[in-house]
Amino acid sequence: MKKIWAWGALLFGILYFTLPLVGMTNFSLKMRRGEYSFDAYAKVFGDPRFQETFTYSVTQALFTIVFGVLLVVPTAYWIRLKLPGLRPYVEFVTLLPLVIPAIVIVFGYIRLYNTSSWLPLTGSAFGTNILLMFGYATLALPYMYRAVDTGLRTIDVATLTEAAQSLGAGWATILARIILPNVLVAVLSGAFLTFAIVIGEFTMAALLNRPAFGPYMQLLGANRAYEPAALAVIAFGITWGCLGLIQLVSRFQKSAPPKA
Numbered sequence: 001m002k003k004i005w006a007w008g009a010l011l012f013g014i015l016y017f018t019l020p021l022v023g024m025t026n027f028s029l030k031m032r033r034g035e036y037s038f039d040a041y042a043k044v045f046g047d048p049r050f051q052e053t054f055t056y057s058v059t060q061a062l063f064t065i066v067f068g069v070l071l072v073v074p075t076a077y078w079i080r081l082k083l084p085g086l087r088p089y090v091e092f093v094t095l096l097p098l099v100i101p102a103i104v105i106v107f108g109y110i111r112l113y114n115t116s117s118w119l120p121l122t123g124s125a126f127g128t129n130i131l132l133m134f135g136y137a138t139l140a141l142p143y144m145y146r147a148v149d150t151g152l153r154t155i156d157v158a159t160l161t162e163a164a165q166s167l168g169a170g171w172a173t174i175l176a177r178i179i180l181p182n183v184l185v186a187v188l189s190g191a192f193l194t195f196a197i198v199i200g201e202f203t204m205a206a207l208l209n210r211p212a213f214g215p216y217m218q219l220l221g222a223n224r225a226y227e228p229a230a231l232a233v234i235a236f237g238i239t240w241g242c243l244g245l246i247q248l249v250s251r252f253q254k255s256a257p258p259k260a
Contacts, residue, residue, distance in 0.1 A: 147189045
C-alpha cells in the first residue's frame with residue numbers, strides 16, 4: 001500500500017510540473033495556424049533586443065560569478081580554518097537574501113547610491129551595472145556560500161593548509177592552487193545556480209533600468225502572444241541546462257584524496 005501511495009505521489013508531482021510546460025510548449029509551436037512550426041522561436045532569436053538583453057545578462061552573470069567566487073571562497077575558507085565560532089552568524093547573514101525581498105534590497109541600493117548620495121553609482125551606466133552585479137551577488141549568496149561550505153567540509157582544510165605552509169606556500173597560493181581545485185565542483189555548482197538566477201531575475205534589473213533578459217521577457221509578454229511562450233520555454237531550458245551541468249560536473253568529481 002505504501003508503494004502505491006509513493007508512486008501515486010510521484011506521478012502527481014510529475015504531472016503537476018510537466019503538464020503546464022507541455023501546454024506552454026505546444027502553444028508556442030502554433031503560431032502558424034493549423035500546423036506546428038518554430039516561427040515564434042525564429043522571431044525571438046531574430047529580435048535584436050533578445051540578442052542585446054541575453055548578451056547583457058550573460059555578461060552580468062559571468063562577472064557576478066567571478067565576484068562571488070572571490071568573495072565567498074576566501075571567506076568560507078578562513079571561517080572554517082580560523083574562526084569557526086563565527087560560522088553561525090555568517091550563515092545567518094547569507095540567509096538574509098532569502099527572507100528580504102529583492103524589491104526591498106534594490107530600493108535600499110537606489111536610496112544609498114543615487115546621484116545625490118556619497119557614492120553616486122546610479123549616475124552612470126557603468127556604475128549602475130556595478131550596482132546591479134552587487135545585487136545579483138547578494139541574491140546568489142545563499143547558494144554560493146552553501147555550495148562552497150559543503151565542498152570545504154569534504155576536505156581536511158587544516159591539514160592541507162599546514163602541508164602547503166610547510167612547503168613555503170603563501171595564502172594566495174594556498175587558496176588558488178590547493179583549496180580552490182579541491183572544491184571546484186562545489187564552486188561550479190554555485191556558479192551554475194548563480195547563472196540561472198541572473199538570467200531570470202526581473203525586479204532589480206527593471207528598477208535600475210538596465211537592458212537585462214528578465215525585463216525583456218516581461219515586456220514581450222505584455223505585447224505578444226506566441227513569442228512569450230517560446231521565450232519562457234527557452235528560459236526554462238537554460239535553467240534546467242544549468243542544473244544538468246551541475247549533475248554532470250558532480251559525476252566527474254575525483255574520488256581520490258586531496259593533495260597539497
